[in-house]
Amino acid sequence: MTPSNHTADTLPRGFIPVMLTPFLESGAIDSPGLAHLTDYYIASGAAGLFANCLSSEMYELTDSERLSITKQVVERAGGQVPVVATGTFGGSIAQQADFVKRIYDTGVQAVIVITSHLASEAESDAVFLDRMHQLMALTEAIPLGFYECPVPYKRLINSDILRELLPTGRLVYHKDTCLDADEVSRRLAVARGYNFALYDAYMVNAVSSLRAGAAGLCCIQGNIFPELITWLCTHFDDAARQDGVNEVQQFLTDSMDLVHTAYPTIAKYSLKKQGLPITLKTRRVVEPLTPALQNNMDDLLKTVAELRKNLGIEASFPVSSKA
Template identity: 25%
Template sequence: MKLTAEQKGVVVIAPTPFLDDGSIDVPSIDRLADFYVQAGTTGITVLGQLGEAPKLAFDEAASVVARYISKAQGLPVVVGVSAPGFAAMAALSKQVMDLGAAGVMIAPPNTLRTDDQIVNYYRQASRAIGEDIPFIIQDYPLTFSVQMTPGVIRRIVSENPACVMLKHEDWPGLEKISTLRGFERDGSMRHISIMCGNNGLFLDFEMSRGADGANTGYCFPDMLCDVVRLYGEGKRDAAHDLFDAHLPLIRYEQQPGVGLAVRKYVLMRRGLLSSAALRQPAAPLTAQTREEVDYLLARLAKHDRRAAVAP
């Protein structure tokens, strides 16, 4: 199975589970994969921006990818392969595609300054990994400091047949989605899937602008699946009502620096991770932060019983 431009739904960003001693927690990978399938996600992204990929040795990264693929029950698995150089990117891309991955995600290095540099980078990256490997553009200027205009994205899509998806994480970015869909309507750009990140923070309006779904790792991906489904059924108010109940926790989890620790803590509270540990170097959650997250979960449980987790 290879990723296509018709991808929709929720392609969840999976964390890399660790035990308290820093070793990879394989049983938690299995629980997460089973949960993602049962929740109705349409794909899994491994070794994404919050998958702690830089903390993994090459063989560890391959083992995590292989385990998720083996447990995904046919869901497409996408792998983040961003690297400082094309040699490492190409080696990892070949290995994960041989393991059965559906495609790869590529983020731009923060050294790119001009539109031509950005377009040339993706042209060279596709050639380096193999033009038969579907790839996703990760557009996250708040982290990568690379600003891609809609025109630049159109050029990348036009010059690279293997580009099938945009992971949209610009902020503000609603007008960018509208502009890209406008390019498709006027025939100046072929159709690609647009899946949105930023922890789903703007998913309620991104869907109405033409996004195909979410590509993020919020600790309630089952809620994101419900929001996308409700939009597909034309139930806009119901989608917003459910989303609004989760918004305080989404906002809290989106904090730079502490967000992944919060996400893992909630996933542990939900019984999906054995430990909330991040691989070092990492700062553990403080007692006050845990108390605030517990408070948000208790308030959310009044509206969504999935948040009524055991202490």
């Protein structure tokens, strides 16, 4: 098990979706649905895939399910795009290191560390750093990334922490949820010159983060209208497209509350409405998807269709002939 067995050393620029996990009505994982979904993300222009994440309902999966969905995504992607996946779920550092190795053996390019699993909310950054160094020592040369996941609590990785850890050469990915454009800029400044890719999750700051040097976007909105996120990652700095860029940025800001309501059910509803053959079943307990929410999402999808038309974006058809 060495990093050289994996496809590429540098993560790509662009859109990295936080993948959903389709379930059958029985609650079992829908493997054909996951194959369709993987194809859809790639057809929509995704530069990579983030499997086994919070949107995947990772806390509602068993260890064997976490490994199986990650392996399926890697095999389905078939080297078209790289895959990253979460590898830390609490327990001792030795236990977390063991699962990092198991996830890496599925073929992912990097294993993502949930920052809040290395230290409690009451513990200092010094404690976090000490445990991170322990984790790195126990995981050979496996490329790692950070995810400032809000569950069990959000632990932010500031620029000082990055300044200490980046020289190890082990950190290649960061899913940023600080919601602060100035802090994103500070992190990017510290990371300049390293093989390190920051992907912002906060779409209110999408354009500002991309212009500051973020490698791309990694957001739940990509589970509803992925082509728009791909388009923005491609054209954010295109002088001839700034009217469209501003329009998409405003749309992302205006739709923020709706796309976070009853999530991930609302995302599965929107993809099903657009043709993806999946159920609305989730294992996570979230707000009910009321008729009013469905109507609001129907209206939002009409706006998405208009935006695609105005921007000349060809919609991807989710249904795959390969599954």
